[in-house]
Amino acid sequence: MTEAAFSWTDENVARLRTMVDEGGSAQAIADAMGCGRNAVMGKVHRLGLQLKLAPGGGGVAAAREARAGVSRAPATPKAPRPKPAPVAKPVLPPVTMAPVVDPTPKRWPKPEGPEAIAIEALSSRTCRMPLWSDFHRGGLYCGKPVSAEGSSWCAACRQLVYEVRPIRAREEAEAHALKQVRQQARSGAFA
Numbered sequence: 260m261t262e263a264a265f266s267w268t269d270e271n272v273a274r275l276r277t278m279v280d281e282g283g284s285a286q287a288i289a290d291a292m293g294c295g296r297n298a299v300m301g302k303v304h305r306l307g308l309q310l311k312l313a314p315g316g317g318g319v320a321a322a323r324e325a326r327a328g329v330s331r332a333p334a335t336p337k338a339p340r341p342k343p344a345p346v347a348k349p350v351l352p353p354v355t356m357a358p359v360v361d362p363t364p365k366r367w368p369k370p371e372g373p374e375a376i377a378i379e380a381l382s383s384r385t386c387r388m389p390l391w392s393d394f395h396r397g398g399l400y401c402g403k404p405v406s407a408e409g410s411s412w413c414a415a416c417r418q419l420v421y422e423v424r425p426i427r428a429r430e431e432a433e434a435h436a437l438k439q440v441r442q443q444a445r446s447g448a449f450a
Contacts (some may be wrong), residue, residue, distance in 0.1 A: 267302055277304060282311045284401040376402035388416035 265271075271292060278288045284322060285303070289296040305317055381387055386401035388411075403413035411418055 265292070265298065272306070274304070275299065276306070276308065279303060279308045279310060285310055375399045386412070386413035386416050387411045388419070 283298050285299045289299045341405050386403045388401040390399045406414040406417055
């Protein structure tokens with residue numbers, strides 16, 4: 260039989276069980292039955308059977324010796340390994356100071372004065388610009404009145420959020436000049 264045409268019939272399963280009980284290896288059983296070694300190992304696993312190892316250990320060499328009738332001396336038990344000496348854990352000094360960090364990245368205003376508020380105190384009419392403070396004060400927000408209804412920032416924080424970029428300013432100026440030329444053309448100034 261070829262591996263592709265092989266199927267596990269009741270007769271083949273019974274034959275497999277007897278060969279496993281006799282102590283045959285997966286390869287020897289596969290060769291005798293005309294199927295692959297992996298097929299034998301899979302079926303043995305699914306049936307809950309256990310392939311027996313050759314006496315004195317396992318592996319290919321031991322299986323070959325068992326088939327050839329050669330016996331080896333039993334393996335001598337290994338001496339237990341000594342346990343490594345315990346390593347003392349280093350004692351670290353307690354950390355008492357917070358790391359020094361620049362509290363105002365990007366030139367943002369420092370959280371000083373009565374306007375600096377916590378997140379719980381924010382409302383729709385207070386500036387919601389996050390401010391960086393020292394380690395002990397925690398996260399604070401600007402809290403000044405907003406510049407316009409529906410805005411999220413006060414006038415000072417709005418300038419920080421909407422920084423004018425030189426290229427953007429030039430593009431806006433060119434667009435404004437083009438708009439004026441179009442309006443003049445519509446009004447007949449160039450006629």
